[in-house]
Amino acid sequence: MQRRSYKNYTYIGYLYILPWIIGFLLLQLIPLINSFWYSFTEFQLLGDPEFLGLANYKKIFTADATFLQSLKVTFYYVLIAVPLKIGFALLIAIILNQKIKGINLFRTLYYIPSILGGSVAISVLWKYLFMNQGVVNNLIGVLGIPAIDWLGSPELALGTISLVTVWQFGSSMLLFLAGLKQIPFSLYEAAKIDGAGRPRIFFQITLPSLSPIILFNLIMQMINAFQDFTGAFVITQGGPLKSTYLYGLMLYDQGFKFFKMGYASALSWILFAIILFFTSLTFRSSESWVHYGDSI
Secondary structure (H helix, E strand, C coil): CHHHHHHHHHHHHHHHHHHHHHHHHHHHHHHHHHHHHHCCEECCCCCCCEECCCHHHHHHHHCCHHHHHHHHHHHHHHHHHHHHHHHHHHHHHHHHCCCCCCHHHHHHHHHHHHHHCCCHHHHHHHHHHHCCCCHHHHHHHHCCCCCCCCCCCCCCHHHHHHHHHHCCCHHHHHHHHHHHHHCCHHHHHHHHHCCCCHHHHHHHHHHHHHHHHHHHHHHHHHHHHHCCCHHHHHHHCCCCCCCCCCHHHHHHHHHHHCCCHHHHHHHHHHHHHHHHHHHHHHHHHHHHCCCCHHHC
8 A cells, every 4th residue: 555655656756747858858859869860961951851971070170161260269259258257256246245235136136137138139239339339439438538349340349249148147146155155254264363365365265165166157157158149140140250150150050041950960069069078178177176165
């Protein structure tokens, strides 16, 4: 009788997770398997796939100059956006960790950009802010500074659209804030008694204590940055001179503009391999700089 009740509970548990299982199969696993198969085919979306073997991959690595350009731009984008976003999130978290009246309101206000920042509407707003006659140029014009071509200059455009990602620092900030709350105050007291100044306390207590959260934020933000698409698509369309032509934008063009689904699938699996490589590399490097518990 008791065994039967356990079985009933098991069936009820499976029933609860059934919607997730169906969603995972239909929206993730099956499309993942299909895209892997399509990467070895010529698939024009409306016709039947034609098996090509490794032809798509060979063309990508040997005959597609756009692939190398988009990959280079994407690496620059990751190197700009990820450190700035994590650094800014940590700075704001330290500020919001202070005991100030009304601090909860400020925490909410600083988190709002993470809710709105990835939308098309915000990207459109960003475009109007940094256009030649936009708000930013009007503000610096008041100070007597000539207008800057933020979106039309190949040297500045990538950094400008990177700020959209940096602006969405709220989720990373909350994790840092939670980590700061967990650092024992006794560590700071002992450091002050020993005569340690603020820079030494920060680098020897705060940063090591937050290193697991830094690792998590670094990996998550790196993965997101490699896949970014909205800002480059809406704000610059990959220009000028393909200086903002991110990998995600190239993948979109091949799949939904030129209808080369097989080629786009091959590009997506190459991106998956790149993300997997850098994620693994980050995990391996963490052994030398991430500290847990008593290892600080």
